[in-house]
Amino acid sequence: MNTVSLKNQLNKFGILMLTxxxxxxxxxxxxxxxxxxxxxxxxxxxxxxEQWYTNPIYWIIGGLFVIILIAIIARGNGRRD
Known part of the structure; x- marks a missing residue:
């Protein structure tokens, strides 16, 4: 048995004992x-x-805003050189 194999087996045994x-x-x-x-x-x-952040309508509006913002940024300026 080489040292690496023995070390791996000892590590596995240690994990088993800890578990x-x-x-x-x-x-x-x-x-x-x-x-x-x-x-x-x-x-x-x-x-x-009721706090404003517990209302799902605000989360939906915020999510749509983030998606639209990402789409605008990913689109770029629209010019082709």
Whole structure:
């Protein structure tokens, strides 16, 4: 076995062990007893205002503007020398 092949196999084994370690760590976190999460939250919301960037019409108009701007720039000045 040459050194490059051995190094590649060791790298693959290291990645396998890291993957196993992190998956075991993730499962261990799920296996712990879940704490009691009884939280009472009361909120009152009196006004709702819609921001302009949440309206899809502005996104469509902006997209059309960008497409038209790119088409104008790509077209050039239209003169042929």
């Amino acid at each position: 196993f370690f992190f998956s075991a760590l993730a499962f261990a976190q799920e296996a712990t007893k879940t704490p009691n999460m009884d939280v009472n939250v009361t909120t009152t919301k009196t006004t709702t205002t």
